[in-house]
Amino acid sequence: MNYKDYIRIIPDFPQPGIKFKDITTLTNNGPVYASAIEAIRQAVSDKQIDLVAGPEARGFIIGAPLAISLGAGFVPIRKSGKLPGEVVEASYDLEYGKDKLAIHKDAIKPGQRVLIADDLLATGGTIATTINLIRQLGGEVVGSAFLIELGYLDGRSKIDGIDVFSLMTY
Numbered sequence: 001m002n003y004k005d006y007i008r009i010i011p012d013f014p015q016p017g018i019k020f021k022d023i024t025t026l027t028n029n030g031p032v033y034a035s036a037i038e039a040i041r042q043a044v045s046d047k048q049i050d051l052v053a054g055p056e057a058r059g060f061i062i063g064a065p066l067a068i069s070l071g072a073g074f075v076p077i078r079k080s081g082k083l084p085g086e087v088v089e090a091s092y093d094l095e096y097g098k099d100k101l102a103i104h105k106d107a108i109k110p111g112q113r114v115l116i117a118d119d120l121l122a123t124g125g126t127i128a129t130t131i132n133l134i135r136q137l138g139g140e141v142v143g144s145a146f147l148i149e150l151g152y153l154d155g156r157s158k159i160d161g162i163d164v165f166s167l168m169t170y
């Protein structure tokens with residue numbers, strides 16, 4: 001399957017100079033979406049994963065079906081101000097802009113094995129922040145998985161020592 005055929009590239013969104021990779025043209029095709037999730041599942045299947053953590057919002061689109069296919073739980077990492085319980089929070093920079101992420105303090109028990117899933121790895125700010133939050137709760141980050149990696153932004157260098165799987169690289 002050539003998954004790139006299903007990614008729509010939108011120039012100058014959300015700001016000039018950004019080539020936005022739109023995954024909705026992949027996820028609106030049921031068999032292609034299912035095949036992409038299954039390919040990621042196979043790539044991480046040896047990791048004995050207890051939980052999949054996905055950052056809001058597009059991390060939910062990949063992380064939740066992946067968690068079900070692995071028989072693991074799903075932990076939402078949300079933008080600040082959205083989670084109702086007690087949280088830990090951290091700020092970070094993006095390819096465009098700045099944001100703050102939060103996780104429920106009781107979402108992960110010390111020692112649980114957590115895979116991070118998202119649609120896209122760009123500068124690595126989101127994933128590095130997500131790793132930081134999971135570790136603050138005592139979770140063990142056993143790897144990360146993405147539909148898309150923007151190799152030219154070298155997000156991998158921000159998360160040295162963590163396995164990265166990406167289905168497509170630009």
Ligand SMILES: O=P(O)(O)OC[C@H]1O[C@H](OP(=O)(O)OP(=O)(O)O)[C@H](O)[C@@H]1O
Pocket residue numbers: 055056057058059093094095099118119120121122123124125126127155
């Ligand atoms: O590697 P980085 O430079 O951190 O960028 C990658 C992140 O940016 C996008 O999310 P965004 O914050 O735009 O939010 P969204 O999922 O709500 O669209 C994308 O879904 C990743 O989570």
Ligand SMILES: Nc1ncnc2[nH]cnc12
Pocket residue numbers: 018019020021022095096120122150
């Ligand atoms: N170029 C890009 N396309 C889609 N989502 C992104 N998130 C950060 N950079 C992005």
